[in-house]
Amino acid sequence: MDTVKVLVVDDESRMRKLVKDFLVKKDFEVLEASNGEEALDVFYDNKNISLIILDVMMPKMDGWQVCKEIRSYSDVPIIMLTAKGDERDELQGFDLGVDEYISKPFSPKILVARVEAILRRSNVIGDSVISVGGIEIDKAAHLVKIDDKPVELSFKEFELLTYFVENKGLALSREKILNNVWNYDYFGDARTIDTHVKKLRNKMGDKGEYIHTIWGMGYKFEVPE
């Protein structure tokens, strides 16, 4: 399986190093940022960051702002680190869509354990086979089977189908699809998606109908009852 990328954001390099060392030991790939602005830059420049560990108190742009900004684009899991033990702060964090909230000082081992727990829950690690309505996606093997027959998909087609399946039942705007299957800074034509959807539908046979067009909005993957 590919390495899992984690972005660690803290203004203290000592703290970043501490966290990084423990994550690297568990085979995570660690990216770093020393303030909020940098965090956003790094996040948008790298496509598949799986989790963000975010310090609250930072110069330029604090953790809350970073969290808000990122949440408007992405559902990536976020763990907040803070020195304060203020309950209201913590509740505020959860309202912003934070997944976990850890007070300094903390045990690095436990931080890593929580990272793994959250990634497990968000299907990033663990079972790499998703199966829905006769469609079987093996992320680790980069393989798709439909009704137990292998289907040859290109890289982008695979990514797109995986994104659809992982978000089944949800209406997905072209913008959202671009942000998640392509890079955030992709400046291409949104119609590219249409072309890929067309090819996907063709290759999927009957099951191509599971990808519904929502006119004026985007697409939705849905399996019949």
Next chain:
Amino acid sequence: MDTVKVLVVDDESRMRKLVKDFLVKKDFEVLEASNGEEALDVFYDNKNISLIILDVMMPKMDGWQVCKEIRSYSDVPIIMLTAKGDERDELQGFDLGVDEYISKPFSPKILVARVEAILRRSNVIGDSVISVGGIEIDKAAHLVKIDDKPVELSFKEFELLTYFVENKGLALSREKILNNVWNYDYFGDARTIDTHVKKLRNKMGDKGEYIHTIWGMGYKFEVPE
């Protein structure tokens, strides 16, 4: 939407009540068990329990055993409660597939916030579904159901209905509707709204009557008592 079921397992009834009260306030349905064996019974007798809050120290069968047992059958999210602050215990918990680990004493509000965070991550709590008088609008899925039957609405119709429902009971002038459902710089005929209202009413069947005309003023969405 259906209520979300949470199973609270603790041998102290005082503790169960505390947790239950806070969960009920947030519209969760709470089931209780006072020891490990009971917890398993309740879990297997109830199909759709969405999350388990599990005390570690209990007579008969402790939290770890319960967790192990349940994990061999189910991926239901589990939050462990414990009096100890022992790191090794906590790591052991995560290894067993625990999602969260909270030390007593804890803030009930924060417990509830963590419950919600985990359920959000496991896609149990979807983006809010608005439901009024038999009309159900799922914005995330871009879907409208009337009396549990899906209704096909066009993009504008969907937006218009959503606007009505989100402002039920309020008299809405055409100008206001134009500014909110259309763009502020929309330069078209206000009669356009009439046409869309007409189509909406048709597609809504009986429930079309919920959109009232306010003569000389605009429209109002209202459900009968």
Next chain:
DNA sequence: TTTAATGTTCACAAAGTATTCATATTTGAC
């Protein structure tokens, strides 16, 4: 470097939707 596969863009056809408009109907004031 060449070749093959994949990804992207584009133009046009096809489908679906929004808007306008003419006419019918309803409403409230007198």
Next chain:
DNA sequence: GTCAAATATGAATACTTTGTGAACATTAAA
């Protein structure tokens, strides 16, 4: 009830979005 103004309605038209095939660009493999 009558009238004028407002709203409802259906059909025609204008517009937008999407599907599709082919050309072009890019990347990876040979």
